[in-house]
Amino acid sequence: MAFRELQVIEIREVLRLWAAGRGYRTIAARSGMDRKTVRRYVEAGRLFGLARDGTGREIDDEMISRVAVTVRPGTASVPGAMREHCRAHADRIRRWVEQDRAGGPKVQRLLARHTGVAVPLRTLQRFIAEELGRGGRGRTVRLAPPPSPGRELEIDFMQAGEFTERGSDRRRMMYALICTAVSSRHQFVWPCTSQTRRDVIEGLEAAWRFFGGVFGVVICDNLKPVIDKPDPVKPKVNPEFMEYAQARGFEIDACRRGRPRDKGTVERQVQYVRGDWFAGERFGSVQEAREAAEHWCLEIAGMRTHGTTGRRPVEVFEQYEKPSLLPEPTEPYDRPRWTDMTLGRDGALPVEHSLYSVPYTVPEGPVRVRYDRATVKIYRRNRLLKVHTRVAAGEHSIDSGDLPPGRAALVTRSGEDLLRTAAGFGAHVAEYTRRLLEGPLPWTRIRHVFRLHALVKRYGADAVDEACARALELDVVDVTRIRRMLEQGLRRRGLLRVPAPRPPSRPDNVIPLRFARQADEYRTGRRPPPGEPDATA
Numbered sequence: 001m002a003f004r005e006l007q008v009i010e011i012r013e014v015l016r017l018w019a020a021g022r023g024y025r026t027i028a029a030r031s032g033m034d035r036k037t038v039r040r041y042v043e044a045g046r047l048f049g050l051a052r053d054g055t056g057r058e059i060d061d062e063m064i065s066r067v068a069v070t071v072r073p074g075t076a077s078v079p080g081a082m083r084e085h086c087r088a089h090a091d092r093i094r095r096w097v098e099q100d101r102a103g104g105p106k107v108q109r110l111l112a113r114h115t116g117v118a119v120p121l122r123t124l125q126r127f128i129a130e131e132l133g134r135g136g137r138g139r140t141v142r143l144a145p146p147p148s149p150g151r152e153l154e155i156d157f158m159q160a161g162e163f164t165e166r167g168s169d170r171r172r173m174m175y176a177l178i179c180t181a182v183s184s185r186h187q188f189v190w191p192c193t194s195q196t197r198r199d200v201i202e203g204l205e206a207a208w209r210f211f212g213g214v215f216g217v218v219i220c221d222n223l224k225p226v227i228d229k230p231d232p233v234k235p236k237v238n239p240e241f242m243e244y245a246q247a248r249g250f251e252i253d254a255c256r257r258g259r260p261r262d263k264g265t266v267e268r269q270v271q272y273v274r275g276d277w278f279a280g281e282r283f284g285s286v287q288e289a290r291e292a293a294e295h296w297c298l299e300i301a302g303m304r305t306h307g308t309t310g311r312r313p314v315e316v317f318e319q320y321e322k323p324s325l326l327p328e329p330t331e332p333y334d335r336p337r338w339t340d341m342t343l344g345r346d347g348a349l350p351v352e353h354s355l356y357s358v359p360y361t362v363p364e365g366p367v368r369v370r371y372d373r374a375t376v377k378i379y380r381r382n383r384l385l386k387v388h389t390r391v392a393a394g395e396h397s398i399d400s401g402d403l404p405p406g407r408a409a410l411v412t413r414s415g416e417d418l419l420r421t422a423a424g425f426g427a428h429v430a431e432y433t434r435r436l437l438e439g440p441l442p443w444t445r446i447r448h449v450f451r452l453h454a455l456v457k458r459y460g461a462d463a464v465d466e467a468c469a470r471a472l473e474l475d476v477v478d479v480t481r482i483r484r485m486l487e488q489g490l491r492r493r494g495l496l497r498v499p500a501p502r503p504p505s506r507p508d509n510v511i512p513l514r515f516a517r518q519a520d521e522y523r524t525g526r527r528p529p530p531g532e533p534d535a536t537a
Contacts, residue, residue: 005072006033011041011064018042019056044070082119086127089115093127097134104128145183150324152182152253153215154266155204157195157223160274166284174289177203178273180266181215184316185306187266188297189273191289197225198335201244205333208248210294211317213325218245219253219263230257240338247333249326276301336372343367347402351376353393357402358386418449425456426465428472435477448479455479459486 006014010031017027024042028035042050044067049058079087086093089111096102096110104125112118128134146152160174175195180187188210190203200223208214222230229236235254237245245252255262277296283289302314309316341349343364348355351369356376358367362385370377376388376397388397400417415437422433429452436448456464467485471477 005068006037006041008061008064008068011067012059014038014041015045015050015059015064015067016056018045019050019052019059020054021052040071041067080123082117082123083127085115085117086111086119086124087131090132093124094132094134097128097132148324149183150181150213150321151216152219153179153207153217154182154219154263155179155200156221156263156266156270158270158274160191160278163283163289174278174283174286175199176273176278176293178266178269179203179207180269181211181313181317181321182219182265184313184321185265185269185309186211186297186302186313186317186321187269187273189277189293191283191286191293193286195223195225197238197241200225200241201333201335204244204248205329206290208328210297211325212322213328214248214250215325216249217251217253219255219266221255221260221263222257226252227254230254232256240336243336244333248329272301334372334374336370339369339371341367341369348398349378354391355396355398356386356388357398359402360404415446415449418446418453421453422449425453425461426468428465428468429456429461431472432468432477432482435472436479451479452482455483455486 010033014027014031014033017030018038022030024035024038027038027042031038045059045063047070048063048066050063051058092114093107093111096107102110104121107128108119108121108124111124156178158176158178160176162171163174164170165172172193175192177190177192177200178187179190188207190199190206192199192203204218220226222235226238226241227235228238237252237254242252260267277293277300281289281292283292298314302317303312305311306313339351343349343358343362343366345364347360347362348357349367349369351371356378358378362380365380367385368379370379371390374390376390378385378387386399386402388399391397415433418437419430419433422430433449433452436452437445452464463486464482467482471482471485
């Protein structure tokens with residue numbers, strides 16, 4: 001006859017009636033059970049202090065639990081010979097497992113080698129797990145939900161399977177980035193053909209659009225595009241992905257290596273996504289798979305009744321999580337690139353077939369360059385040296401302020417600096433400079449301006465300004481003519497007040513040469529005025 005185990009309410013009723021003075025026959029009739037069963041429970045209750053005083057105050061949950069255990073048939077199984085053999089060599093087995101880190105099959109071979117007894121592998125594994133407390137599968141403990149909904153998002157890559165690309169008939173492997181909200185279990189699937197950093201960023205960008213906001217914490221495993229060096233305490237996050245996290249305002253929480261249960265919510269969805277979304281489909285392109293995945297997430301996976309929460313993920317997400325998300329990005333992410341370069345003597349760096357200048361005060365050496373679609377930034381030892389606006393390939397971005405003094409006009413072939421310099425020499429010099437720069441040949445005209453400014457240094461600004469004024473009256477724009485006016489005609493007629501050149505100064509510590517000839521003994525090459533005898537004749 002099968003054993004009938006009573007429930008808690010039934011055990012309490014049997015004990016209560018007996019304590020109130022009822023007999024076994026009466027209790028059996030009321031409870032609908034056999035008198036022998038009533039007797040066993042009553043005798044067990046009397047062992048734990050049950051008294052027939054009519055009150056039943058001593059009947060509580062602890063007594064009922066002890067009575068149920070006592071009445072329940074069956075005893076602990078007697079260990080077999082193999083378990084006893086393992087117990088006899090427990091110290092040796094513990095040393096192999098803890099110190100030598102040997103696995104179950106290796107311990108089985110070692111034990112047979114040293115004792116001559118081949119213990120079954122499963123018996124040995126149960127002994128190590130139960131009595132040594134090593135290995136074995138532990139109990140599953142569900143994590144408590146996050147304190148604030150809309151804060152945590154778990155991500156993971158999965159390998160969906162192969163598909164035939166339409167048009168080329170090429171067999172390719174399809175992967176998918178799964179993003180699961182921890183609180184609501186609402187998820188987003190982003191199919192792709194690789195698992196690079198670009199795929200992770202593009203998938204998260206699509207996830208923010210799908211969810212309508214950004215989660216505050218992204219929990220991931222040690223993806224190589226995200227984590228450069230795994231560590232249980234201080235994982236090293238990839239700088240490029242960290243910059244993306246800073247731009248979107250979320251934090252990165254990396255799991256431990258080889259611990260998928262740290263992100264069990266998204267891990268549990270891998271099998272479901274592969275079997276319910278990808279299985280049986282015949283996608284011809286990644287774009288087609290992405291459209292199907294988004295529809296599946298909203299209409300099928302999002303509208304099912306989840307086994308843990310007992311509610312539809314979409315409804316829970318819309319009600320509790322979406323209002324707590326960070327704002328959705330309004331502009332697409334401009335993914336930057338970093339590269340190490342060496343600054344040379346020219347003070348310029350080639351970036352994507354374009355040239356960008358660096359201040360001339362920066363010495364030669366290594367620099368780090370960050371560039372995106374809009375800007376180019378140059379760093380040295382975390383110090384920002386220069387910021388340029390990105391130009392098209394083949395063009396240059398040369399800042400005149402980065403060039404050494406006096407070189408900007410010549411290098412940039414720009415007359416603005418020359419015009420500002422000429423304005424300081426006089427109004428007519430400035431106008432003459434402007435007329436010189438109107439020519440079609442930039443290099444030639446700039447050299448003419450440099451020669452004009454050299455005349456200012458030689459003859460003075462006043463003299464050159466007056467010569468330019470007279471040349472402009474005659475509409476003569478020629479630097480050579482200005483020089484001739486200064487050297488010959490105007491100076492000889494006294495129309496220009498040219499300051500006399502300063503005699504060269506002789507240092508006090510220089511001793512004159514012993515056989516030096518007088519200066520008037522040399523032919524100067526200047527013809528004497530009419531009526532004056534030639535001293536060299």
